[in-house]
Amino acid sequence: MSEKAPSVVAFGETMIRFSTKNFERIEQAKELAIGIGGTESNFAIAFARLGGRATWISKLTNNPLGRFVANKIREHGVDVSHVIWTDDYRVGLYFIEFGKKPRPTQVIYDRKNSAIANIDPYEVNWEILKDYDAFHTTGITVALSENCKKAVEVGISKAKEFGTKVSFDVNYRSKLWSPEEAFRALDPILGKVDILLVTKDDARNVLKVSGSYEEMIMELGERYNPEVVVLTLGSEGAMALKDGKIYRAEPYELEVVDRIGAGDAFDAGFVYEYLRTGDVEKALNLGVAMAAYAHTIPGDVMFMTREEIETIMRQRHHDVVR
Numbered sequence: 001m002s003e004k005a006p007s008v009v010a011f012g013e014t015m016i017r018f019s020t021k022n023f024e025r026i027e028q029a030k031e032l033a034i035g036i037g038g039t040e041s042n043f044a045i046a047f048a049r050l051g052g053r054a055t056w057i058s059k060l061t062n063n064p065l066g067r068f069v070a071n072k073i074r075e076h077g078v079d080v081s082h083v084i085w086t087d088d089y090r091v092g093l094y095f096i097e098f099g100k101k102p103r104p105t106q107v108i109y110d111r112k113n114s115a116i117a118n119i120d121p122y123e124v125n126w127e128i129l130k131d132y133d134a135f136h137t138t139g140i141t142v143a144l145s146e147n148c149k150k151a152v153e154v155g156i157s158k159a160k161e162f163g164t165k166v167s168f169d170v171n172y173r174s175k176l177w178s179p180e181e182a183f184r185a186l187d188p189i190l191g192k193v194d195i196l197l198v199t200k201d202d203a204r205n206v207l208k209v210s211g212s213y214e215e216m217i218m219e220l221g222e223r224y225n226p227e228v229v230v231l232t233l234g235s236e237g238a239m240a241l242k243d244g245k246i247y248r249a250e251p252y253e254l255e256v257v258d259r260i261g262a263g264d265a266f267d268a269g270f271v272y273e274y275l276r277t278g279d280v281e282k283a284l285n286l287g288v289a290m291a292a293y294a295h296t297i298p299g300d301v302m303f304m305t306r307e308e309i310e311t312i313m314r315q316r317h318h319d320v321v322r
Contacts, residue, residue, distance in 0.1 A: 006275035007053035007132040008167070011124075011155055012141040013116045013148075014038025014058060014069050015092035015109075017300060026097045026108070036072045037094060037300035039138050039171055042261045046268035046290060046302040048077040050309070052275075055079040055132070057124060059115040065091040066115070076301070082125050089115040096260070105259070109175055117144045121151035129155070130162035133275045134195070136267070138169040139206075142185055143176035149185060156192050165227070167195040167271050169263070170202045179206045195274065196226040197267050200233050217241045228280060230270055230287070232263065238288055240270075240280050249284035252292035252316060258299060265294035265302045269309070289313045 017037040020029045044054040056078050060066035062085040069091060070080045092111030099105045111117070129135055135155055142149045159166050168190065172182055183206055190196060190207075198220070203209050209216045209223075217231045221241045228242040237251040269290030273283035289309050294302050 005051055005053050006047075006134075006272055007055075008044065008047055008134045008136050008271065008275070009055045009057060009129055009132050010040040010044040010047075011057045011135070011137045011152070012038055012040030013092055013111070013114060013144060014041040014056075014073065015094045015111055015114075016065060016069065018093065018095045019299075020097045023098050023100060026095055026106075029097075032095070035299045035301065036069050037260065039140050039169070039264050040136065041073050041078070042264035042300050042302065043136055043268045043271075044078045045073060045076040046265045046294075046304075047272050049302060049304055050268065050272045050290075050306050052272050053079075053132075055082060055128065057082050057084075059084040059086060059089075059119045059123075061085075061089055061091050061115050062087055063091075072301075082128060084115075084119065084123055086115050086118075089113055089118050091115065098258070107175075107260075111144075114144075116141075117148060119145075119147050119151055121147065121154045124151060124155070126155055126158035129159050129164045132164055134165040134167050134271060135159040136167040136169075136271065138171040139182060139186055140171050140173055140176065142189065143173065143182065153189065156189065160192065165194040165275070166192060167197070167267070168193040169197040169267055170199070170206060171263070172202045172206045182206045183208065190224045190226075193224065194227040195230070195271060196220065196224060196228070197230045197232070197270070199263070200231060203231060213239060214246055217246060228274065230284070232266060232287075232291075238266065238270075238284055240284050242280050245280075247280045247284055249281075249288045251288060252312075254292050254295050256295050257297060259295060261297075261300040261302060262291045262294040264300075266291035268302070285313065289316075 018032040092114040270287035
């Protein structure tokens with residue numbers, strides 16, 4: 001395990017996020033809040049804020065929108081110097097209106113023909129992976145285009161060449177592809193992954209495992225043989241499998257402000273602690289704490305310090321920190 005700060009390269013798309021206020025519908029809104037959102041940059045930001053060394057790789061349009069994205073990621077201490085810039089294509093956008101039961105939260109993507117969807121897999125400087133502990137990406141990136149799928153495959157191949165661990169979250173999005181399309185694309189990739197992260201729903205619906213949670217995680221371990229499998233269980237916490245042993249972390253009581261980005265925060269916490277110590281139980285507990293904290297923060301980005309997370313882990317049954 002790394003004695004120095006753990007390090008990761010995250011690869012994927014970050015969009016500009018526009019969200020309504022006070023649970024307004026988009027069609028009635030007079031103003032929208034602006035921010036950024038992208039699962040891999042959310043991961044990299046949370047990882048960096050924990051104290052890790054994080055680099056985010058993507059392709060952006062060289063205009064104010066692209067610079068807005070890069071600047072917002074950079075301000076959290078993430079290295080964006082390996083982003084590929086282009087005068088062509090566009091920056092992806094997404095719009096979110098928050099609902100309350102029975103009206104669900106709605107997300108609208110406007111990301112077709114984005115810069116990263118047109119990436120050349122070989123224009124990325126994959127050589128930097130030899131200087132990092134892990135390479136992290138997700139099924140979202142694979143779904144964006146054939147170019148992105150190929151780039152993920154090249155990145156994983158390079159990581160393997162350099163002895164860099166591969167961390168991968170299935171992260172299924174129904175607006176990008178069907179479960180069948182996702183399985184066909186991801187199944188061969190997952191056999192090359194060291195840290196496999198998947199929600200219980202994605203495990204069932206995309207990877208087609210069934211049974212109890214224990215049976216599901218064991219089946220994933222047998223099928224893909226990663227170093228560690230992590231199954232997130234939503235309001236039931238999370239579990240992990242390594243070397244035939246199953247670990248479990250209990251959930252936090254929480255009040256939801258914004259769910260988006262919570263899974264990325266979990267991934268960052270788990271991968272950070274796993275790379276740092278190799279301790280699966282500690283990694284699970286940090287991941288669950290990070291996810292709980294992320295639920296309380298508006299926006300995709302995890303605004304927190306490591307000390308704050310450690311505090312809620314120590315005082316998880318108290319409401320006031322004095």
